[in-house]
Each structure stands twice: as structure tokens, then as C-alpha cells.
Amino acid sequence: MDWQFLAFSLAKILVVFAVVMTMVAYAVLVERKVSAFIQDRVGPNRANPFFARYIPYLGMKLVRWGIFQPMADALKAILKEDYTPAHVRKVYFWIAPALAMVPALLTLAVIPFGSQLGAQKMVIADLDVGVLYTFGIVSLGVYGIVLAGYAANSKYPFLGGIRSSAQMISYEIAMGLSVIPVFLLVGSLNLSDVIGAQSGSLLAWHVFKQPVAFFVFLVAAFAETNRLPFDLPEAETELVGGYHTEYSSMKFALFFLGEYAAMISVSAMMVTLFFGGWTLPFLGLDQPAQSLWVGLLHILIFFLKLCVLLVGIIWVRWMLPRFRYDQLMDLGWRRFIPVALANIVVTAGVLAMMHR
Amino acid sequence: MIVERKPLNLAERLYIPAVANGFKVTWRHFKRTLFEGRTAAGDTAGGFHPEVPWRVGEGYRGAPYLVRDQDGATKCVSCQLCEFVCPPKAIRITPPGPDGAPADRRNAEKMPREFEINMLRCIFCGYCQEVCPEEAIFLQRDYSLSGTSRAEMIYDKEKLLALGGAHAGLRKWKQKEDEARAQEAFPPAAS
Amino acid sequence: MAPSAETIRIKIDGRELDVPKLMPDWQGKLQPTTMLQACRLAGVEVPHYCYHPRLPVAGNCRMCLVEFGTPMVGPDRKPVLAEDGSPKIARSVLPYEPGTPRGAIACATPISPGMEIYPNSAATRQMREAVLESLLINHPLDCPVCDQAGECKLQEYSVEHGQAASTFVETKVHKPKAVDLGPRIMLDDERCVLCTRCIRFTRDLVGDDRLGIVNRGSYNSIAAYPGSRFENNYTLNTVDLCPVGALTSKDFRFQMRVWFLKETKSVCPSCATGCNITIWSREGRIHRYTPRDNDAVNASWMCDQGRLNFRWVARADRLTEVRVARDGAPLQRTTGPSALQEAVARLGRVPKGALALVASARLATEELWLLRRLAAHFEAVTDVVDRPGTGDALLVSADKNPNLNGARLTGIAADAPGSRLAAIAQGISAGRIRALIVFGEDVTRHGIGAELLAKLDTLVVCDLFESETARRAQVVLPGAAPAEKRGTFVNTKGRVQRFWKAFDAPGDARPELEWLQDWVAAQTGAPVPATVEGVFDEMARGLPAMAGMSWAKLGDLGLPLIPPAAAAEGSKP
Incomplete structure (x- = not known):
């Protein structure tokens, strides 16, 4: 056994996990702040821990910006009574939140979030079939929600569960088909190779080479993460929260974390597949780092791209109304799947012509 | 009435202009709040809730309270229509029964022995006010109800009457009594 | 006719x-x-x-x-x-x-x-x-305080046939309100429409010509004969008859609005006449009884005595706990199944013929039937407590047990009801009877004193109320009032009538039938039908007087028993 590999992998896992959890917490804050600003409100600005006033100058500003709100939220979620209704199917009821949360985190294992620091590649598992792994794990995400809907043993969660199974399975197809042209172009399923193929110039980014693929992937990503305008499994206004209606406390928080972690995963996927990953097409930033500083810079670049996409996804929620269920299905099966298929055929055709 | 749905044109079907317009609107508000510091609460009330109480408009449907009449008597006659109509079953009335205290004003025959509104259940729909034949219960302007226990949030008759205050308006029982007094003695004296 | x-x-x-x-x-x-x-x-x-x-x-x-x-x-x-x-x-x-x-x-x-x-x-x-x-000219329009609101013909017809607004601009005539007409009746003359139903009822049906109309023209009003009170045993029927809120029951006055009350078809348990009634209850509390039409029994009427006799259902000394005294320890609360287990084990040791059973003729016929099966298993001496009283020519029966005929029919009661009680007392004092089962009676008040009960090995009691008998028992099962269970009574004329459950019995109390279903099955090893319907149908097959009857065929109005002569005829091959 390679102890060094194990140690570094473990370190990377811990760091990624810590960073992602923090991002999740602050993504929630950003969500609340953005929604507040869009709706002429101010958002969370009162969480005021005892130590805030000892921070010179910034203390009260941080309070006003709601920086401490995620801490209060977490504390509340942990301390709240963990209530299990009498009518639920207990085993599934307890498993479901974990099943919703875990796949979202597992996806991150194959995302290259930087070039390298020293000799270490900044990816937890540099799989040759990275993208297959991703789609395999993503399709597990539906089980958490379906089980939650089933286990709750009441009507709204049940409807939410049914909706989500139909929705996620449908859009998985569109999502899977949409990225095939990217891999036709790259010629490899390894995500590091995908990033490598996007170096050179801005136009090498797949978002410009394959705009149709990106568009289909983007919409399918919204559907897969149950974000508006496709949040039908939750649909507060019609299903009073859908599959997590019966959940409270930390179990509810796990669903919440799962949703935002899933957002981070798909954003990371999009950055990797379409936005050149950790590269920037100038100053030689598109080549693997030779020094520690450049390595850190690459991680920062990846992080910033990720944040931009996250804010985009959050913004859309406050911009577009929810689709109707039939519209959602119509869009998935009768628009996106044919478009994605056509895109594959055209891309394959063009490639065949060029390589003859 | 059936509203005819216009067929969508291509631009509408593509959904892209709608997205662009959505972004325009949301950006306008985002920018105004974040960079100009303007908020709905600031514009309308001049501040935020706990520090600057929100001014509610006329006809606001806040907590339902019982009112007293001009003479300080309980207006409610325990007809229990509000209890019946209350969609979340927040109201619970204990009728006086045959040996309960009579109404604290003359001629009205009865008043409730106990009148409880569970403010945790109340949905402020205003049906009780609308159904009341005695003008005895009104949704008033209180919107900030809080308590430290469930029991505390069940308001009893004394509390509801104290919070409700007095209300002018019709005094039909008094009018009936005055009318009866004005009429000749019953049975009329044989002439 | x-x-x-x-x-x-x-x-x-x-x-x-x-x-x-x-x-x-x-x-x-x-x-x-x-x-x-x-x-x-x-x-x-x-x-x-x-x-x-x-x-x-x-x-x-x-x-x-x-x-x-x-x-x-x-x-x-x-x-x-x-x-x-x-x-x-x-x-x-x-x-x-x-x-x-x-x-x-x-x-x-x-x-x-x-x-x-x-x-x-x-x-x-x-x-x-x-x-x-x-x-409506002189009507006070005081529906909010009127008990009739919700079942008032004036309200109903005003909605269906009336005008929205009154055109009467003069001052209304104000008549006496809250007139104390008798011990149970309150009169509001302003609400009266002078239909004279109450006058005709009490004059022509009860024969107590106490009510009349006094004064003239728009001062017309109902009154009792000067110097007398309206106090016969049927006065409350006038409250039902009154289409408006003029006559109201003092007992039900300002108790509860009628639209909250749940109506349950039942049979009055106060005497053997078995008047058909409707129980009006809300959230487990009876608010009133009213008669239910049945030409074969009570037409549309019932007596005041029976009508007001429902408060005992909510008495504070109701038994609400299953109790067992194990190995000489005092009575302690336990669960139903374990109490039945104890009863079955104790009675299993009793030799045949050493057991007596005293049941109440207030139990439903199905319960008496299962008790009969239990008694047959032990070859037990059985009897009921007789409750003679005074009757009248109209509805009240001299027999105050609602189901004495059912007890006779199932063979629980002796030919002269209560006559075997003395023999049971003697058997206990002589030591021949070692165990006693008591259902719904306090036998210490009927000839089997506490000192006799102390001599028993086993005493199993199922009753509604705390009593001396229940305190001396080894197994106490809380029972249910007729309003809390389903079943049938056989009235004095031999009419089998069903009653329905209005609400659940308090605490651990269960209908006697449910106790008996489990108990009889465990004690005798023979199957017992799981439902009231099943027990009734089994009983109907077993009793010639009920030949051809079934729970479903009884309907709302009941069926008469087949007379013994006809039953003998029918049983011939």
C-alpha cells in the first residue's frame, strides 16, 4: 500500500469536504441575501454572536451582512427536536436524508479543482472514466428523495417523491446525452483530459464549441438539482415542501445540505466540462502549475468560476416561475432529448468529415 | 368567465425573451436594494419591524378580539356561530347552560361562560367577524402575537375582552327593552 | 290503520x-x-x-x-x-x-x-x-339567543319562502319573555306563532288540559291555567312539537347549539317500553334525548323522566380502569388482556356447578347471550335483578329494566326475575358456590352482602360504576353505557330494537360485549363471532323466538318476537 497516496488522498478529501460544507452554508446565505435584494428586503442581518463586537471595525458590518447567520442556522438545526412522526416507515425515513446528501458529495471526488500543488494532482480520484462515475453517482441521488417520499407515508411527500422520480430519471437522459459531443471532441472520459483539451484560447472552451450541449446540460442540471424553475418535487406552494414535509431538525438539514451540495457538484461539473476547469487562456495559466503559487491560483480560478455559476443558479430561482408538470415532461422528452441526440449526430458527422 | 388564451408567438415559445426580461426586472430590484439601499420596509414605514413598528392599514385582519358595548357590557351572546364557522376550529365557546350567569346587560338573556380563541390555530380569515350577528368579535390590528407556551396562546374571555376594547354600534337588546317599556303594560288593561 | x-x-x-x-x-x-x-x-x-x-x-x-x-x-x-x-x-x-x-x-x-x-x-x-x-310582525328576531336556532321552522321557511327585509315599520308588541311555565319548561311568548300544537298535545294526548291562549288580537299568548304549573310527565314533548323557540327545555336551555350535536339512533334504557330515541351528543357528552318516530312503540313521544335520565353516563364514579387483585394483593390497574387471563385462570379452577352468575337486565341481548354461553360452560346458576316500579297508561312501564325480556329469552333470568338470588346467597354461605360473576349490578344491595362476597374464592365484576361489589372483586372490568355501544333491547311487548353507539366509553372501559367475546372464547375454547352483528345472528339462529331475524333485518324500527305458539309451529319439521 502506498501510504503517501493514502495520506494525501485523505487530506484532499478532508479539505474538499470542509470547503464544500462551508460553501453550502454560505450558498444558503447568498441565496437568502440575493432573494432579499431582488425582493426589496435586506435579508439576514441580525445574527450577532457575543464575539462579533470584539472584531475591530468589521464586527458589526459582518453582522449586518449576515456572515454569522449560517452558524445560527446550523446551531438551530442541531438543537431542534428531531421529530419522527408515528406513521412513517422508520428505517427508510432515517436512511433517506443520508441518501440524498451522500451522492452529491461523492460526485466531487473526480472533479479536478486545480492543476497540481507540488507533485500532487488536485483531484481526489483521477479516474479514466470520471464522467461515467459521475453519472452513475448522480443517478443515485433520486433514491434519497423517492425513499423520503415513500417513507413519510403521507400524501404530499408521496406526490413529491413520484414527481422527483419521474423528473430526475427523465432529465438524466438529456444530461447524459448532452455531454457526449464533448467527449467526442476530447476523445477521453478522463476529466483532466477534458480540461486539457480546453486550454489554449478562450474559444477552446466547450461552452463556445458546444453551446447546444451546454444549454441542454444547464437546463438538465436545474432539473437534477430540483432547483427552480424545476423544483416540482418540493413545490412549497402546492406540495407544502414535497418529499421533506415530514422532516425536521438535522434530517431536514441534511436534505437542505444535499440540495446545495448537489448544486455545487453540477456547477463543478459545468466548470470542468464547459468552462475550462481551473484554466484561464492567458498568462500561461492553462498549463499545469510549476510552482506552489500558481497551483493555488489555479484552485482560486476554479473556485471563482464555480461561484459565478452558483450565483447564476441562485438568481434563476428568483427570476423564473415554476414549470407545470406536463410542461416539464414535455420539455425533457420532446425537446431536449431530440436536441441532444441531434447534437451528437451533427458533432459526430462533422468530426468524421474532418478526420477522413 | 373563460379567458381566451392567445397562441404564443415564436419569441414567446422560445422563452429566451422572457428570461431576459426576468433578468432585467430582478436586476433592477437587486441593484436598487444593494447599491442604493432602498427597501420596501424603509420606503413605507421608515425602518424595520421590531424597531419601527409596522403601520397596518385600515381593514387589516389581525387577531380577533371580543368587544364590549358602549356601557361596558359583553356583546357576545354565545350563539356559537363563530365557533361553527371557524375553519381551523380555533374558537371554543362554553355556553352558560341553564344555571350560568345571565348576560351582564339587561334583556340579552345570555353570554358565554367561557370564550377561548387559540391564536396558534387562528388563520385570521375574518369569518367570525363576518358571521357574528351581534357585532361582538372583530379582527383588530394586532399582528405580533407571541407567548412562551401553547397554553399562553389560548386567549380566554377576560383577555379577549380586555384586548378588544369598546365598540360603538347597534344596541338592539337595549332598543328592544326600551321599546317594550314604552309600550303599554302587558297584558293591556281591559278598558 | x-x-x-x-x-x-x-x-x-x-x-x-x-x-x-x-x-x-x-x-x-x-x-x-x-x-x-x-x-x-x-x-x-x-x-x-x-x-x-x-x-x-x-x-x-x-x-x-x-x-x-x-x-x-x-x-x-x-x-x-x-x-x-x-x-x-x-x-x-x-x-x-x-x-x-x-x-x-x-x-x-x-x-x-x-x-x-x-x-x-x-x-x-x-x-x-x-x-x-x-x-314575523311581532317576532323578536333574537335567533342568536334562541335555543331553537338551527332547527327552527321560522328560520327554515324564512330562508325558503320569506322576504329578505321586513316592511313592518310600527313598534312591535312585546310579550312576556322567559316565562316559567313549569319545572321543565320555559316559555318565550314573543317567539310564539300560536300554532297551538302544545295545547292540543297536552289536552288531547296527555289529557292534562293545562295550557291555553289568553288575551286578544296581537296580544294573544300561550299561558298555563292561572295558578297552576305545567308539570305532567310529558311536558318536554311540547318542546319538540314547538316549531319555533317559544317553548324551550330548562334542562337543555343554553347548553349547546343544535348544529354541533351528533344524532345517534338509540333506545331509551330507562324502562321496558323501549321508546325509540335520538341521542344528541358532542365530543363524548350527551346533551339531550329526543323521541324518534316509531308507531309500534312510542309514536313521536317519550316521558320527561326517561328523557332527562342521561346524566349518569358522565358520572364521576364511572369505572375507567381495568383492575386485578393478584394473590391477595389489593386491586391494581392492569391491561384488559391480562385481566381476562387472570379471570380465565381463576375460573378454570372452579368445579362445575360451583359458579353463579348475576347479570343485569340493562345489558344488551347479545351480551346476555354470551353470558348464557359462559354460564352453560360452568353449569352456573344465573339470575338478574328485578326492578319493579310504577307505570302509567301512556308510555311508562312498571318494569324499569330495559331488557328483562331479553334476559328471559336468553335464559339468564329466572321465570320470576330475581327469585334465584336468595338461592345464590344461600349457596355462597353454604360454601357450595365458590365463584361469582357479576355483570352490571351491585349485588350487595340485592341480597348478597359483602360478608358473603368475602367467602368467595373468585369474584369477577364488570360494571359501569364503583360499587361495594366491585371493590371486593378480584377482577374488575369497566363496562359501557348503552350510548357507548351497539346492541339490542327486547322491550316489554317483545319488540327487538337496535341501538347505536354515539361515542367511545371513557378510559379503558369497553362494551361488555367486547369483554365477553374475548373472555368466552378463551374460557370455553369455542369460537365467538367477532362483531355485534355476528353475535346477534348467532343468537337469532339459536332462539326460536328470533327465528329468521338478523341484525340487518331489524332496521331502525326493530322487529317483534315470534310468539311462542308460532315459534313452536315453525320449529316443526
Whole structure:
């Protein structure tokens, strides 16, 4: 056994996990702040821990910006009574939140979030079939929600569960088909190779080479993460929260974390597949780092791209109304799947012509 | 009435202009709040809730309270229509029964022995006010109800009457009594 | 009495139909069919206040006015025919004002051949509106404080036939309110529509001519005869009869609005007459009994005594815990199954013939049947407690047990009910009887004293209330009141009548039948039907007097037992 590999992998896992959890917490804050600003409100600005006033100058500003709100939220979620209704199917009821949360985190294992620091590649598992792994794990995400809907043993969660199974399975197809042209172009399923193929110039980014693929992937990503305008499994206004209606406390928080972690995963996927990953097409930033500083810079670049996409996804929620269920299905099966298929055929055709 | 749905044109079907317009609107508000510091609460009330109480408009449907009449008597006659109509079953009335205290004003025959509104259940729909034949219960302007226990949030008759205050308006029982007094003695004296 | 076979063809609302020429009146005598009866047969409701099918017709409220027409007769006494050959109909009009329709009171006008009745014509509607307006002239409109609200004919007809606003601008006549008419009745003269139903009921049915109308014109009001009180045993029927809120029950006064009350069909358990009743309850509390129509038993009436005898159901000393005394320890709370286990184990050690069973004739017949099976298993001596009292000529029976006939039928009761109790007491004191089962009675008050109970090895008690007997038992099972279970009573005339469950028994209490189903099955090893229906059907198969009966066939009104002679006839091959 390679102890060094194990140690570094473990370190990377811990760091990624810590960073992602923090991002999740602050993504929630950003969500609340953005929604507040869009709706002429101010958002969370009162969480005021005892130590805030000892921070010179910034203390009260941080309070006003709601920086401490995620801490209060977490504390509340942990301390709240963990209530299990009498009518639920207990085993599934307890498993479901974990099943919703875990796949979202597992996806991150194959995302290259930087070039390298020293000799270490900044990816937890540099799989040759990275993208297959991703789609395999993503399709597990539906089980958490379906089980939650089933286990709750009441009507709204049940409807939410049914909706989500139909929705996620449908859009998985569109999502899977949409990225095939990217891999036709790259010629490899390894995500590091995908990033490598996007170096050179801005136009090498797949978002410009394959705009149709990106568009289909983007919409399918919204559907897969149950974000508006496709949040039908939750649909507060019609299903009073859908599959997590019966959940409270930390179990509810796990669903919440799962949703935002899933957002981070798909954003990371999009950055990797379409936005050149950790590269920037100038100053030689598109080549693997030779020094520690450049390595850190690459991680920062990846992080910033990720944040931009996250804010985009959050913004859309406050911009577009929810689709109707039939519209959602119509869009998935009768628009996106044919478009994605056509895109594959055209891309394959063009490639065949060029390589003859 | 059936509203005819216009067929969508291509631009509408593509959904892209709608997205662009959505972004325009949301950006306008985002920018105004974040960079100009303007908020709905600031514009309308001049501040935020706990520090600057929100001014509610006329006809606001806040907590339902019982009112007293001009003479300080309980207006409610325990007809229990509000209890019946209350969609979340927040109201619970204990009728006086045959040996309960009579109404604290003359001629009205009865008043409730106990009148409880569970403010945790109340949905402020205003049906009780609308159904009341005695003008005895009104949704008033209180919107900030809080308590430290469930029991505390069940308001009893004394509390509801104290919070409700007095209300002018019709005094039909008094009018009936005055009318009866004005009429000749019953049975009329044989002439 | 059945209506006559001879029919008359008339038209109601344009529909032709044949109605019997004669129909029974309030006393059951055949009289010419009235327009109101004919409309009822046609399924058309004619609003009315003073008419009641079981009271003499008075025809004073005028609410049932309808427009009608009769075939025209020419000077030659022959019907005048229209062009198409049908008889020409002359609509009823005022004789001095031929343009104005004239109504007739449907309750007192007999029908004649070829007559046409227009219960929904514009003229009829206008007449109703006018009558209602007139009735409401001096009405106080105090529905919020009126107990009748919700079941008030004035309210109902005002909604259906009345005007939205009053045109009466003068001052209303104010009559006496809250008049104390008798010990159970309160009168509000302002609400009265002077239909005289109460007067006719108490004069013609009860024979206590105590009520009348005093004063004249718009000062007309109901009153009791000066210096006397309205206090016979049937006064509360006038409250049911009163179509408005004039007569109200002091007992039910201001208790609960009727629209909250759940109606459950039941049978009055206060005496052996078995008057059919409706239990009006809310959230496990009985608020009142009212009689339910059954011509074979109580017509539409019941006595005040039985009507007000329901408070005991909610008494504070109800047994609500299952209790067992194990190995000489004092009684302690336990679960139902473990108590039954204890009873079965204790009684399993009792030799045949060493057990006695005292049941109550207030239990349902099904329960007595299962007790019979239990007693047969032990070859036990059984009996019930007799409750003689005083009856009257109308409804009250001298037998105060609601189901003595059921106890006789199932063989629990001795031929002279209660006569074996002395033998049981003797058996206990002689040590022949080692165990006693008591259902629903406090035997210490009926000849088996506490010192005798102390001699027993085993005493199992199932009762509703704490009693000396229950305190001395080793197993105590809390039982249920008739309002808390389903079952049947056999009344004094041998009519099997069902009663239904209005609400759950308090605490751990369960219907005796449920205890017995588990107990009998465990004790005898023989299967016991799991439902009331099943037990009844089993009993009906086992008793010749119930041959052919089933729970479903009993219906709301019950069925009479087959007389012994006929039963013997039927059982022959």
C-alpha cells in the first residue's frame, strides 16, 4: 500500500469536504441575501454572536451582512427536536436524508479543482472514466428523495417523491446525452483530459464549441438539482415542501445540505466540462502549475468560476416561475432529448468529415 | 368567465425573451436594494419591524378580539356561530347552560361562560367577524402575537375582552327593552 | 290503520297521480285525504306550523295555504271540456274579487276527484310570503339567543319562502319573555306563532288540559291555567312539537347549539317500553334525548323522566380502569388482556356447578347471550335483578329494566326475575358456590352482602360504576353505557330494537360485549363471532323466538318476537 497516496488522498478529501460544507452554508446565505435584494428586503442581518463586537471595525458590518447567520442556522438545526412522526416507515425515513446528501458529495471526488500543488494532482480520484462515475453517482441521488417520499407515508411527500422520480430519471437522459459531443471532441472520459483539451484560447472552451450541449446540460442540471424553475418535487406552494414535509431538525438539514451540495457538484461539473476547469487562456495559466503559487491560483480560478455559476443558479430561482408538470415532461422528452441526440449526430458527422 | 388564451408567438415559445426580461426586472430590484439601499420596509414605514413598528392599514385582519358595548357590557351572546364557522376550529365557546350567569346587560338573556380563541390555530380569515350577528368579535390590528407556551396562546374571555376594547354600534337588546317599556303594560288593561 | 284502497285521481304540480280516498287521521281513524297528505304522497313538501300527523288538525297557522283548482261544472252539472277534450279547471279565486287567487289550507281541505293542486305556483308562493311576514310582525328576531336556532321552522321557511327585509315599520308588541311555565319548561311568548300544537298535545294526548291562549288580537299568548304549573310527565314533548323557540327545555336551555350535536339512533334504557330515541351528543357528552318516530312503540313521544335520565353516563364514579387483585394483593390497574387471563385462570379452577352468575337486565341481548354461553360452560346458576316500579297508561312501564325480556329469552333470568338470588346467597354461605360473576349490578344491595362476597374464592365484576361489589372483586372490568355501544333491547311487548353507539366509553372501559367475546372464547375454547352483528345472528339462529331475524333485518324500527305458539309451529319439521 502506498501510504503517501493514502495520506494525501485523505487530506484532499478532508479539505474538499470542509470547503464544500462551508460553501453550502454560505450558498444558503447568498441565496437568502440575493432573494432579499431582488425582493426589496435586506435579508439576514441580525445574527450577532457575543464575539462579533470584539472584531475591530468589521464586527458589526459582518453582522449586518449576515456572515454569522449560517452558524445560527446550523446551531438551530442541531438543537431542534428531531421529530419522527408515528406513521412513517422508520428505517427508510432515517436512511433517506443520508441518501440524498451522500451522492452529491461523492460526485466531487473526480472533479479536478486545480492543476497540481507540488507533485500532487488536485483531484481526489483521477479516474479514466470520471464522467461515467459521475453519472452513475448522480443517478443515485433520486433514491434519497423517492425513499423520503415513500417513507413519510403521507400524501404530499408521496406526490413529491413520484414527481422527483419521474423528473430526475427523465432529465438524466438529456444530461447524459448532452455531454457526449464533448467527449467526442476530447476523445477521453478522463476529466483532466477534458480540461486539457480546453486550454489554449478562450474559444477552446466547450461552452463556445458546444453551446447546444451546454444549454441542454444547464437546463438538465436545474432539473437534477430540483432547483427552480424545476423544483416540482418540493413545490412549497402546492406540495407544502414535497418529499421533506415530514422532516425536521438535522434530517431536514441534511436534505437542505444535499440540495446545495448537489448544486455545487453540477456547477463543478459545468466548470470542468464547459468552462475550462481551473484554466484561464492567458498568462500561461492553462498549463499545469510549476510552482506552489500558481497551483493555488489555479484552485482560486476554479473556485471563482464555480461561484459565478452558483450565483447564476441562485438568481434563476428568483427570476423564473415554476414549470407545470406536463410542461416539464414535455420539455425533457420532446425537446431536449431530440436536441441532444441531434447534437451528437451533427458533432459526430462533422468530426468524421474532418478526420477522413 | 373563460379567458381566451392567445397562441404564443415564436419569441414567446422560445422563452429566451422572457428570461431576459426576468433578468432585467430582478436586476433592477437587486441593484436598487444593494447599491442604493432602498427597501420596501424603509420606503413605507421608515425602518424595520421590531424597531419601527409596522403601520397596518385600515381593514387589516389581525387577531380577533371580543368587544364590549358602549356601557361596558359583553356583546357576545354565545350563539356559537363563530365557533361553527371557524375553519381551523380555533374558537371554543362554553355556553352558560341553564344555571350560568345571565348576560351582564339587561334583556340579552345570555353570554358565554367561557370564550377561548387559540391564536396558534387562528388563520385570521375574518369569518367570525363576518358571521357574528351581534357585532361582538372583530379582527383588530394586532399582528405580533407571541407567548412562551401553547397554553399562553389560548386567549380566554377576560383577555379577549380586555384586548378588544369598546365598540360603538347597534344596541338592539337595549332598543328592544326600551321599546317594550314604552309600550303599554302587558297584558293591556281591559278598558 | 292502512289507507283505504279506493283512490282518487288528482294532479299535483301538473303530475297526475292516484291517492287513497281515505287516510288515517291522528287517532288512526279513516278520514277523507287532505291536500297536505296528498302532497306528501307525491313527495311535495308543503310548509306548515300547526299541522302534525299525530295531533288533531287545527288549521290556524295558515302557512300551508296552496292554490288549487277544481273541474268546472256547467249548468247541466256536467264537466266543462276544453277543446282537446280534457276537463276545464277553475282555479280557486276570491268570490268577490275574481282576479285574485284564493288559497286553501292544505292540512284541512279534503281532496276531490279531478282536483289540481299548485303547491309551487306564483300565487302559492306569494301567499306563503305574506303569511310569513304576518307571523314575523311581532317576532323578536333574537335567533342568536334562541335555543331553537338551527332547527327552527321560522328560520327554515324564512330562508325558503320569506322576504329578505321586513316592511313592518310600527313598534312591535312585546310579550312576556322567559316565562316559567313549569319545572321543565320555559316559555318565550314573543317567539310564539300560536300554532297551538302544545295545547292540543297536552289536552288531547296527555289529557292534562293545562295550557291555553289568553288575551286578544296581537296580544294573544300561550299561558298555563292561572295558578297552576305545567308539570305532567310529558311536558318536554311540547318542546319538540314547538316549531319555533317559544317553548324551550330548562334542562337543555343554553347548553349547546343544535348544529354541533351528533344524532345517534338509540333506545331509551330507562324502562321496558323501549321508546325509540335520538341521542344528541358532542365530543363524548350527551346533551339531550329526543323521541324518534316509531308507531309500534312510542309514536313521536317519550316521558320527561326517561328523557332527562342521561346524566349518569358522565358520572364521576364511572369505572375507567381495568383492575386485578393478584394473590391477595389489593386491586391494581392492569391491561384488559391480562385481566381476562387472570379471570380465565381463576375460573378454570372452579368445579362445575360451583359458579353463579348475576347479570343485569340493562345489558344488551347479545351480551346476555354470551353470558348464557359462559354460564352453560360452568353449569352456573344465573339470575338478574328485578326492578319493579310504577307505570302509567301512556308510555311508562312498571318494569324499569330495559331488557328483562331479553334476559328471559336468553335464559339468564329466572321465570320470576330475581327469585334465584336468595338461592345464590344461600349457596355462597353454604360454601357450595365458590365463584361469582357479576355483570352490571351491585349485588350487595340485592341480597348478597359483602360478608358473603368475602367467602368467595373468585369474584369477577364488570360494571359501569364503583360499587361495594366491585371493590371486593378480584377482577374488575369497566363496562359501557348503552350510548357507548351497539346492541339490542327486547322491550316489554317483545319488540327487538337496535341501538347505536354515539361515542367511545371513557378510559379503558369497553362494551361488555367486547369483554365477553374475548373472555368466552378463551374460557370455553369455542369460537365467538367477532362483531355485534355476528353475535346477534348467532343468537337469532339459536332462539326460536328470533327465528329468521338478523341484525340487518331489524332496521331502525326493530322487529317483534315470534310468539311462542308460532315459534313452536315453525320449529316443526
